[in-house]
Amino acid sequence: MLTETEIQAIDHEVKLVPYKKAAVIEALKIVQKERGWISDESVEVIAAYLEMSPAEVDSVATFYNLIFRKPVGRHVILLCDSISCYVMGYQKLYEGIQQHLNIKFGQTTPDKLFTLLPNPCLGCCDHAPALMIDEDLYRDVKEEELEEILKKYRTKI
Amino acid sequence: MERPLTKHIDLNRPPLNLKEYEQVGGYEAVRKVLKGMTPVEVQKLVQDSNLKGRGGAGFNTGLKWSFVPMGPEALHPKYIIANADEMEPGTFKDRLLLEGNPHQLIEGMILSAYAIQADISYIFLRWAYKKAAILIRKSIAEAYEAGYLGQNILGSKWGLEMHLHTGVGRYMCGEETALLNALEGKRATPRAKPPFPQVSGLFGKPTIVNNVETFCCVPHIINNGADWFKGLSKSEDGGTKLYGVSGRVKKPGCWELPMGVTMRELIEVHAGGMQDGYEFKGALPGGASTDFLTTEHWDVKMDFKSVAAAGSRLGTGTMVVLDDATCPVGFVHNLQHFFAQESCGWCTPCREGLPWVEKILLNMEKGHGRMEDLELLDMHTKMLGPGNTFCALAPGAMEPLQSALKYFRDDFVRHIVEGKCPWHTATETPKRFAESLMV
Ligand SMILES: Cc1cc2nc3c(=O)[nH]c(=O)nc-3n(C[C@H](O)[C@H](O)[C@H](O)COP(=O)(O)O)c2cc1C
Numbered sequence: 076m077l078t079e080t081e082i083q084a085i086d087h088e089v090k091l092v093p094y095k096k097a098a099v100i101e102a103l104k105i106v107q108k109e110r111g112w113i114s115d116e117s118v119e120v121i122a123a124y125l126e127m128s129p130a131e132v133d134s135v136a137t138f139y140n141l142i143f144r145k146p147v148g149r150h151v152i153l154l155c156d157s158i159s160c161y162v163m164g165y166q167k168l169y170e171g172i173q174q175h176l177n178i179k180f181g182q183t184t185p186d187k188l189f190t191l192l193p194n195p196c197l198g199c200c201d202h203a204p205a206l207m208i209d210e211d212l213y214r215d216v217k218e219e220e221l222e223e224i225l226k227k228y229r230t231k232i
Numbered sequence: 233m234e235r236p237l238t239k240h241i242d243l244n245r246p247p248l249n250l251k252e253y254e255q256v257g258g259y260e261a262v263r264k265v266l267k268g269m270t271p272v273e274v275q276k277l278v279q280d281s282n283l284k285g286r287g288g289a290g291f292n293t294g295l296k297w298s299f300v301p302m303g304p305e306a307l308h309p310k311y312i313i314a315n316a317d318e319m320e321p322g323t324f325k326d327r328l329l330l331e332g333n334p335h336q337l338i339e340g341m342i343l344s345a346y347a348i349q350a351d352i353s354y355i356f357l358r359w360a361y362k363k364a365a366i367l368i369r370k371s372i373a374e375a376y377e378a379g380y381l382g383q384n385i386l387g388s389k390w391g392l393e394m395h396l397h398t399g400v401g402r403y404m405c406g407e408e409t410a411l412l413n414a415l416e417g418k419r420a421t422p423r424a425k426p427p428f429p430q431v432s433g434l435f436g437k438p439t440i441v442n443n444v445e446t447f448c449c450v451p452h453i454i455n456n457g458a459d460w461f462k463g464l465s466k467s468e469d470g471g472t473k474l475y476g477v478s479g480r481v482k483k484p485g486c487w488e489l490p491m492g493v494t495m496r497e498l499i500e501v502h503a504g505g506m507q508d509g510y511e512f513k514g515a516l517p518g519g520a521s522t523d524f525l526t527t528e529h530w531d532v533k534m535d536f537k538s539v540a541a542a543g544s545r546l547g548t549g550t551m552v553v554l555d556d557a558t559c560p561v562g563f564v565h566n567l568q569h570f571f572a573q574e575s576c577g578w579c580t581p582c583r584e585g586l587p588w589v590e591k592i593l594l595n596m597e598k599g600h601g602r603m604e605d606l607e608l609l610d611m612h613t614k615m616l617g618p619g620n621t622f623c624a625l626a627p628g629a630m631e632p633l634q635s636a637l638k639y640f641r642d643d644f645v646r647h648i649v650e651g652k653c654p655w656h657t658a659t660e661t662p663k664r665f666a667e668s669l670m671v
């Protein structure tokens with residue numbers, strides 16, 4: 076079931092478009108913001124609310140890489156793996172994160188605190204290598220700084 | 233040297249708010265146009281300025297607008313959209329304009345909307361630009377409050393709504409017809425053309441999509457005229473350009489310079505030259521989907537025509553430098569990994585071809601390359617080239633590959649003959665890394 080908050084937010088988006096279905100990406104964003112990820116059940120309730128089939132909603136949900144169709148940790152680390160960061164050595168950061176958290180791309184720590192994902196170009200190539208954790212951008216990151224950076228999120232709710 | 237687009241940008245302070253922006257002449261162009269210019273006059277002025285689209289293709293902006301049906305018969309609502317998806321690897325110029333002076337973009341969009349008599353506008357912003365999202369939201373609210381947006385703008389009877397849309401990832405959202413699908417809540421696959429978006433775009437209505445930097449040029453053209461804009465440039469294409477350099481240079485960054493500066497000036501002067509101990513081997517002049525230029529092109533002017541004559545594309549104008557300590561095959565593999573991942577899967581050559589190319593290159597990096605692989609790669613550059621795929625993603629992906637095969641062929645051959653990556657012998661890191669990617 077969609078919550079009252081979710082319904083209100085979705086209704087607001089529906090008003091901006093000519094027909095309900097066109098608000099599906101916004102609806103997925105809204106539900107993901109509330110629940111952290113998009114479960115099969117979420118797909119079904121969104122589909123019912125926007126008068127679409129669940130398969131149709133899922134075809135959209137699975138297309139976009141920042142809609143999560145699997146549970147993620149409380150904090151999502153997005154490490155840029157594109158060309159400028161490749162030249163400037165993001166591989167070292169990847170190794171560093173693997174050492175600190177013992178997870179590879181696509182994995183979540185057992186305590187469900189961190190998920191690590193590769194991400195195409197974060198658009199700050201003059202400050203490569205770069206990564207984002209949740210909404211925070213880190214630029215010119217050095218391997219030695221990882222521990223300090225990650226520490227902030229261990230205590231953050 | 234004039235820098236109209238970045239003159240009021242200082243990243244060490246918050247961007248100008250509406251009052252401050254007005255104090256430096258902001259929204260004057262909107263007043264000027266609404267008082268005394270017809271929409272078609274605005275189109276004509278921008279066309280005469282020779283402003284070419286800054287999103288990569290370099291099409292004359294005023295000319296593009298002139299294809300939108302005008303007059304009482306035209307379908308409404310018409311839409312105007314700022315493409316702020318900026319996901320081309322190596323590109324970070326629109327971020328500067330979005331974070332540095334959001335009112336400039338909004339003013340440019342209002343003027344462009346007036347030129348085609350649009351009713352609704354969107355800023356399609358990539359997900360990662362969190363700071364820009366906050367600043368744009370605030371600036372749109374200010375513009376509504378001051379009466380530059382909404383109904384009956386400055387008593388002109390013409391009105392414009394503006395919305396910010398933030399994306400949920402995927403490079404394809406930057407392709408203009410795929411962007412329209414994304415805005416309609418669909419998968420971001422491209423549409424067949426014709427009909428062109430100017431005639432049938434968002435929700436089937438006339439639509440213009442322009443790049444952020446393109447819109448930001450418009451207020452200055454209106455205020456100062458077409459000849460002034462042309463005069464800013466060192467070449468045929470009008471205006472200044474936001475150029476960027478990233479990679480192993482001393483001072484990577486983004487600068488507004490006259491259109492047509494040389495690659496030499498960009499790297500040696502603005503980027504401060506190569507870092508000590510590294511040599512320049514080549515560069516992608518305008519993002520991941522442009523052909524390599526090498527030292528022989530050092531004096532090529534960075535404008536649309538000159539870069540094309542040198543066998544590449546100006547693209548986004550943000551250059552990625554390949555140095556001598558970076559493996560060219562690894563470099564190209566990284567690019568193909570990106571393109572294979574971002575292929576939308578709509579057409580077969582791209583969906584099937586790009587992962588194949590990526591695997592061949594990865595195998596070469598791991599020391600398992602065969603001579604026949606070079607022919608396979610050559611073949612793909614043709615099969616995935618212009619005209620064989622549904623959109624420009626795959627041909628764009630082939631540009632750095634075909635030019636790498638041309639300029640750095642010896643390096644590909646060495647991988648095969650030596651049975652290893654010659655760059656990765658000093659440290660085992662990259663090889664282990666390549667293997668970990670296979671998981
Ligand atoms: C795969 C792909 C991705 C693109 N990404 C962008 C982008 O992020 N930003 C952009 O302005 N143009 C992008 N473009 C170009 C747009 O399709 C379009 O040409 C451009 O937005 C038009 O604006 P302009 O005429 O002002 O250059 C992309 C094109 C392709 C094929």
Ligand code: SF4
Binds near residue numbers: 622625
């Ligand atoms: S070329 Fe690639 S990205 Fe473009 S439509 Fe075909 S599959 Fe999609």
